[in-house]
Amino acid sequence: MYTAYYHLIMKPFQISSDSYFMWLGEKHKEALATLRYGILDNKGFLLLTGDVGTGKTTLINALIGSLSKDVIYASVPDPSLDKMDFFNYIAAAFDLGSEFESKGKFLSSFTRFLHKAYDNNQKVLLIIDESQLLTQELLEEVRLLSNIVTKDSNPLLNIFFVGQYEFNELIRRPENRAIAQRLTLNYYIEPLTVEETGEYIRHRLKMAGTAAELFDKSAIKEIFASSQGFPRKINILCDHCLMSGYAEEQLVITGSIVKESARELQIPDHRRGQSEDVQSIAQPPAAPASGVAAQPAKTMKLSLSWPVLALLLLIVLLLSGSYYFMYYTNERFKEATAHFTAIQEQNSGPVAASSGAGMLPETKAKPIPSVSSTGAGSSVAPATSSPEKSIKPAQNVNPAEPAAAGPGKNVADSAPTDQLKVQPVILAESMSTAGSKDQAQSPALPKEALVIRFKYDSNLFSVADIERMKAFANVVKQHPEATINIYGYTDSSGDQDYNKKLSEFRANMVKSFLMGQNLSPEKLNTQGFGNSNPVDSNDTEAGRTMNRRVEISAVVSE
Template sequence: MYLRHYQLQRKPFQITTDPAFMWLGEKHAEALATLKYGIQENKGFLLLTGDVGTGKTALIKLLLQQIDVSVLVATVPDPGMEAIDFFNFLADEFGMKRRFVSKGEFLIEFKRLLLAAHAAKRQVLLIVDEAQRLSPDMIEQVRLLSNIELENRKLINIFFVGQTEFNRTLLEESVRAVRQRITVSYHIEPLAEKETAQYIEHRLKVAGARQAIFTPAAIRRIHAFSGGNPRLINILCDHALLTGYSRGVRTIDPAIVQECERELRLPEMRAAEFKEKTASGFVAPGDGAPLSPQSPAGEGPPAWRLPALLVALLLTAFAGIVLYQYRSDPPRRWATEEIAPQSYPAITGAKREAAREAETQPAAPAAPAAPAPLLAAAGGDAPPREVSRETLRTNPFAQGKIILFFPHNSNELRRDVLEGLDEIAKYLKAEKHLKVRITGYTDSVGSLTYNLSVSQFRANSVRSYLAGKGIEPERLVAVGLGPKDPIASNDTPEGRERNRRVEIEPLRD
């Protein structure tokens, strides 16, 4: 929605992984080289760890693109399952074309697969993502797969990819055998301030930027808030561009970044900050607490000069502390554990071979139709209905609240949705007394904290767009409720698609 405003060709800070925007800083380039070496030299067990959002997903995607196409690859995106389910998942990934009812049956067939791959001079790679979800028993089950080997020759490389807490799991005595077998490991650290600036500049350049959009001070503020976490950098930068667009400015300064920080923090975080500020009994004027203890009653100069002097000193000290903290202390930021992980698709040898034959196969059945971009819901049990152009032009809320939909893990507004929002903005300009509530929702996949932040982000995106069309911000109430109040089942992809939505409804006095 803001591309033309900043003279960009594509959105630079999407939270989904896009290889076109891949930026290899020193840390990520070193990690990639280390992991490629481990695979090429058949080192057995490899380990990649890092906080959520530090770029593990993008790095693995790039690694899979660069390794030999003959390598048989299986990825397990979520290993939190029973052992027999884990083995059957591997069987499907490696194209073994059968299901197993016992571990013994699987190991017999799996050994045949490894020996056949060795005879064909093909390496086998197993990637276990979200490894921190592995129980000690499942870690041992994975280790036993590596016992299928020839003399002086590993038949499978096992690659653990997990969050930082997986390192603590590996220190447990029960998994010592696995810990001792890890020969190649790398931990991805967050970006330094200079790297954050390079990362932002790179993504803007790929998106077509012709001049700097973020001031150096704004980038410093972004780094302080995000802690150098690439995913948080993307979220904050995208929201800052949206805010700048709604204000009609083309340069993002620290004030805009600071405003976005406040909007992106969850209510619980804002309450915690207020509690910290008021813990000592001193709060800003108007917050309902005194700046100093009540002075004793009395008459004459000695009775009021001392309290007045104390108040003046306290005010000066308070202002100095606030100024110092603003200039030197990094603002409170999200804990990276509160951001849901992203998964990457499996790229297996069998699937590569199947892809080569895909052109000669009959077309697959059409997927279920996606929901219409804009629906109206009258309430009760009546299903939402598509909104006609005529209704949008005359009264968008004639049939009830408006519902619009989002792709997975995204705040992207589609073109047809933007056209509908334009009509809603025209209606709100005419109905100057009308306020609206903008409520964001997600599906149930991922952590509650992350879903709340994504839903608030989606609601803020719609609010900012309408504000940019001239609607007074005080008439637009944006709320994020995460996975609450689903309108479809979260057990199916189609149901989850319908639950990723924003609802706009009028608030009448």
């Protein structure tokens, strides 16, 4: 969508691991050289750990690409298997030619395979990704595979663990001390620094077709502050920033655009009291197990005074708030009791329903038509028929719009009930009823589209919409065969070309949010239709509110 505007030949910030965009900083080059040495020197057990999104998969792909043809490798992407499934997966990966029903038959065939490779001067490498998911039983089986050695006790199999630093806790257990003692290389990959974040962004833009500085210095600092230097978060945030810049016709992304994009993606700001010259803050790895040759940690020392002060302030505020709440509630209860007692004294019978001296006035509940797609409790300020002039993410309501319905009122309060055609939307029960009969079954895909509506001159999600999109994503993740269609629409106010761009922007904003919920971007299709396909009349504010929407539907190809 924004590629032509920024003179790009492709999107530069996809979250999938693409070797074309591979960028290796100094720490990545050091890790690559260290791990490659461990494989070529038959070091046996190797370990690479890092937090989610630090580029472990990218580094492994670079490592595999650098190996010569005399290295035979196989990768296990998900080790959460039972014992025989694990053995048969390895057998298939190394092309042993058959499926095994017992551990003994597998070991016999696998041992012959390793000795044959050794005789042919080939090295065998087994990569186990997501190693923190290994069970204790399976980890012990992996250790036993390393006991297959030559007559000179040289290992025939190199085993490479890749995972999050929680794996260190697993191998520190007493029952795993044999593995800990055999780990000859242990490398922890840290997040990027603020300087490396800038280099990383410029590299991906260059590979996508432009050498222009699309992100200024303030934007780079804001991206680092929000992402903490994690490449995956950097990609998601930069992609959203380019969409925002395109919609607002900004050729250079500034820090304010990054801040707004981070808020829209629900990315918390991880500033930790840095000075203007932001430094790298890397979470240190867990202490290596005894006997593990760990690389020196490169972390920044932080003062602990501010967390302590913040915690004390929070405790004081909570205590003060609790005291005030109890005091206020008690006083109101006393007043209500005294008032009710006075009424009873004036009236021998029950409190009359009609109004009178000293009586509590009757409050009549006003029925409010539900516009369910705007989120529970969210109000939509009405607007005149002027076009949606600009996209201002930081504003919920355009100041120039007259509040025709009055302050604090919903559109439904100022419009006749028959003008509101409630659009069918996906309810929470449609996401949960699939598992009510059988808890073991995955919830069924929603049959109706999830509709997200927007206030005038705004692209912000309500709290209720965020929760509904999270619930939608949780259901869809259990159906990898499903494709998600995200269609954006506007009302008829304003220029048609602008409305089409606006509908595309809102659809892509929903796509970015769902990507942040770990949905695959390849499964998310977006399209903007502008002011076409209205679901209500554009002659009323209530109707225009219904038409400003994004529809999210899950489909399965037959």
